[in-house]
Amino acid sequence: MSGLSEIARAAGVSISTVSRVLNRRAGVNEETRQRVLSVLAEMPYTPRGLGALQRTGVIGLLVPELSNPVFPAFAEALETRAARLGYSSLLCNTRSGAPMGEEEYVRMLLARGVEGMVFVSPEITNVEVPLGQAPRPSYYAKLLADGVHMVFLNGATPALDVPDVTVDEQLAGYMATRHLIELGHERIGFVSGPARSLPSRLKRAGWAAALEEDHLPAGSEYVAHAPFSAEGGGQAVAQLLDTVTPTAVICSSDHMALGVMREAHQRGISVPEQLSVVGFDDIPLAAYSSPALTTLAQPIEEMAAAAIDELVLRLDPDRRRQGTDNYTRVFRPRLVARESSAPPK
Amino acid sequence: MSGLSEIARAAGVSISTVSRVLNRRAGVNEETRQRVLSVLAEMPYTPRGLGALQRTGVIGLLVPELSNPVFPAFAEALETRAARLGYSSLLCNTRSGAPMGEEEYVRMLLARGVEGMVFVSPEITNVEVPLGQAPRPSYYAKLLADGVHMVFLNGATPALDVPDVTVDEQLAGYMATRHLIELGHERIGFVSGPARSLPSRLKRAGWAAALEEDHLPAGSEYVAHAPFSAEGGGQAVAQLLDTVTPTAVICSSDHMALGVMREAHQRGISVPEQLSVVGFDDIPLAAYSSPALTTLAQPIEEMAAAAIDELVLRLDPDRRRQGTDNYTRVFRPRLVARESSAPPK
DNA sequence: AAGGGTCTTGCAAGGTTTTGCGAGAATGTT
DNA sequence: AACATTCTCGCAAAACCTTGCAAGACCCTT
Numbered sequence: 001m002s003g004l005s006e007i008a009r010a011a012g013v014s015i016s017t018v019s020r021v022l023n024r025r026a027g028v029n030e031e032t033r034q035r036v037l038s039v040l041a042e043m044p045y046t047p048r049g050l051g052a053l054q055r056t057g058v059i060g061l062l063v064p065e066l067s068n069p070v071f072p073a074f075a076e077a078l079e080t081r082a083a084r085l086g087y088s089s090l091l092c093n094t095r096s097g098a099p100m101g102e103e104e105y106v107r108m109l110l111a112r113g114v115e116g117m118v119f120v121s122p123e124i125t126n127v128e129v130p131l132g133q134a135p136r137p138s139y140y141a142k143l144l145a146d147g148v149h150m151v152f153l154n155g156a157t158p159a160l161d162v163p164d165v166t167v168d169e170q171l172a173g174y175m176a177t178r179h180l181i182e183l184g185h186e187r188i189g190f191v192s193g194p195a196r197s198l199p200s201r202l203k204r205a206g207w208a209a210a211l212e213e214d215h216l217p218a219g220s221e222y223v224a225h226a227p228f229s230a231e232g233g234g235q236a237v238a239q240l241l242d243t244v245t246p247t248a249v250i251c252s253s254d255h256m257a258l259g260v261m262r263e264a265h266q267r268g269i270s271v272p273e274q275l276s277v278v279g280f281d282d283i284p285l286a287a288y289s290s291p292a293l294t295t296l297a298q299p300i301e302e303m304a305a306a307a308i309d310e311l312v313l314r315l316d317p318d319r320r321r322q323g324t325d326n327y328t329r330v331f332r333p334r335l336v337a338r339e340s341s342a343p344p345k
Numbered sequence: 346m347s348g349l350s351e352i353a354r355a356a357g358v359s360i361s362t363v364s365r366v367l368n369r370r371a372g373v374n375e376e377t378r379q380r381v382l383s384v385l386a387e388m389p390y391t392p393r394g395l396g397a398l399q400r401t402g403v404i405g406l407l408v409p410e411l412s413n414p415v416f417p418a419f420a421e422a423l424e425t426r427a428a429r430l431g432y433s434s435l436l437c438n439t440r441s442g443a444p445m446g447e448e449e450y451v452r453m454l455l456a457r458g459v460e461g462m463v464f465v466s467p468e469i470t471n472v473e474v475p476l477g478q479a480p481r482p483s484y485y486a487k488l489l490a491d492g493v494h495m496v497f498l499n500g501a502t503p504a505l506d507v508p509d510v511t512v513d514e515q516l517a518g519y520m521a522t523r524h525l526i527e528l529g530h531e532r533i534g535f536v537s538g539p540a541r542s543l544p545s546r547l548k549r550a551g552w553a554a555a556l557e558e559d560h561l562p563a564g565s566e567y568v569a570h571a572p573f574s575a576e577g578g579g580q581a582v583a584q585l586l587d588t589v590t591p592t593a594v595i596c597s598s599d600h601m602a603l604g605v606m607r608e609a610h611q612r613g614i615s616v617p618e619q620l621s622v623v624g625f626d627d628i629p630l631a632a633y634s635s636p637a638l639t640t641l642a643q644p645i646e647e648m649a650a651a652a653i654d655e656l657v658l659r660l661d662p663d664r665r666r667q668g669t670d671n672y673t674r675v676f677r678p679r680l681v682a683r684e685s686s687a688p689p690k
Numbered sequence: 691a692a693g694g695g696t697c698t699t700g701c702a703a704g705g706t707t708t709t710g711c712g713a714g715a716a717t718g719t720t
Numbered sequence: 721a722a723c724a725t726t727c728t729c730g731c732a733a734a735a736c737c738t739t740g741c742a743a744g745a746c747c748c749t750t
């Protein structure tokens with residue numbers, strides 16, 4: 001949240017020059033312009049006095065993609081809740097195009113005068129860092145230091161004092177696996193998202209814990225990594241079917257689970273008779289696949305409400321939380337047993 | 346494009362009062378507030394600071410909802426194309442909450458300094474106006490007069506000189522029905538969206554035309570209206586199955602078609618053996634249902650590219666289209682025959 | 691009817707951004 | 721080398737927005 005004067009000082013130019021750069025006016029040397037722009041990249045410009053409506057009633061929502069239906073579902077739930085509290089939402093798809101990363105979108109939103117933002121499955125969860133350790137704080141720390149209000153949804157990190165709302169991924173992995181074990185399965189694969197994804201690693205931990213309780217195999221040969229997509233799910237399950245021939249798999253997302261079921265269908269493997277499939281998310285369409293998908297539901301509405309409420313609490317000067325301490329809410333996933341899981345033949 | 350002082354003068358209040366209204370501060374009489382707001386509706390407020398930023402590189406995307414996966418798909422395609430041309434996108438879900446209508450979102454986007462916008466299936470298509478007649482121009486005309494750049498995607502109206510990109514809905518209805526006729530079906534129902542929806546009415550016209558060519562029944566008893574949702578599809582097909590017992594149905598959207606297939610499944614009616622189903626949109630998940638959905642594909646990528654290119658053409662002063670004449674591009678839908686359609690038993 | 695309280699609104703001070711203007715630097719011309 | 725032209729960029733004034741404060745209006749109580 002830097003005004004014109006801070007940026008001018010950092011760039012070693014006058015306020016006027018910064019103003020000219022921002023307004024794309026002529027009369028600024030290209031070299032100077034670049035210097036100002038690079039400073040601007042470091043400290044996002046948020047007009048303060050003029051035009052900078054402090055209470056704009058607008059918040060930003062950042063989702064990583066739109067093709068997995070869980071993100072539109074979260075977006076809609078967040079928007080609905082925000083609208084009820086008098087805020088309108090600007091939605092940004094951070095992986096929409098190569099040139100724009102999450103960071104650039106944040107800067108753009110700040111310049112557009114959003115009061116705060118909700119990050120859904122933020123970039124910060126994609127890190128090659130052992131479980132338990134804290135990843136590099138990256139630019140979120142800077143935003144935080146600048147007093148930008150934000151909330152993480154399904155993507156916390158202990159390194160940052162940001163309120164976060166998440167579903168218990170590890171418990172989800174455990175519950176899904178437990179469900180399959182109780183049905184009598186003994187070879188249970190994990191169709192996982194990329195290895196760098198923290199949620200996938202947490203789910204795997206839960207999966208392994210459940211299996212080890214019953215002395216069932218939980219080695220890495222039972223885990224196949226692939227991108228978060230239906231195609232990825234198909235690829236990953238193909239790999240498992242070609243090697244360890246599981247009788248059941250759990251998946252990192254419903255979206256991947258749909259790919260799994262399609263691959264099974266194409267191979268003539270019937271679900272659930274020959275292969276049980278458990279998804280994760282409970283996207284609205286999960287009930288509409290056939291067989292209807294057994295899945296671990298994230299309480300999307302409740303989580304969205306919690307995230308928005310927490311953000312608004314910090315936005316609203318009247319009811320601003322006293323100690324803005326690290327606020328974490330963990331939601332329990334809920335098993336929704338439908339048709340895609342059954343005892344093995 | 347008015348500053349605070351113009352608005353204050355127009356509303357007959359002081360600048361301070363307008364400022365307070367804009368910032369939602371307490372201490373303004375409700376009556377006064379409404380007066381200011383109504384003036385604000387007439388002359389949108391654009392603070393010098395932001396409004397002066399002529400080339401913000403930001404465009405707005407307005408979609409009616411997010412639960413039907415076709416809209417996220419369009420949004421992502423639009424964003425990707427825009428990003429490639431150096432524009433970042435702000436996405437708004439106009440039906441996210443009761444209080445915010447499309448119109449308010451437009452105003453908000455304008456105040457946030459967007460350069461132009463793409464309306465996907467805009468409100469204007471929801472009108473109780475006979476086919477061929479022009480609906481009331483509504484507030485779009487005012488935007489147009491103010492020089493706001495916009496493009497309609499799947500929602501044109503001849504009354505407005507706005508470039509538009511659409512799929513040929515009537516042809517889609519015709520092609521879907523033709524496909525089923527050629528398979529040998531004779532009782533073909535139409536699971537339609539609400540009667541006020543122009544696209545649904547166009548599809549119905551195509552459906553009726555195909556049926557009448559072969560002297561097959563095309564009466565209103567073969568048409569069931571329901572909201573655009575999976576639940577709606579289920580309700581509508583239930584109504585048809587209880588009355589005219591069609592051997593095949595076409596649907597206003599894939600989303601509805603999924604509901605149709607679920608309802609059939611629950612009634613023990615097998616698809617496609619006992620009921621053929623043809624959807625519309627070719628959402629990414631259509632290939633992942635089972636049976637995989639036969640559908641009429643909208644060329645989403647191409648349409649999105651056409652819409653963005655047209656908008657950017659008008660935005661960019663260098664390559665601005667000379668005669669900004671009414672530009673319309675109509676895309677042909679494409680039949681994607683998958684598993685949900687087959688000859689009747 | 692007077693007094694006190696609350697609500698509403700404009701004024702003016704204070705902070706922020708834009709812009710006209712001029713000085714200095716860089717480049718071109720004679 | 722001297723001068724003219726153009727370009728850059730800061731200064732300072734103007735324009736603009738926010739906010740504390742006080743005056744006026746309205747209502748209720750005494």
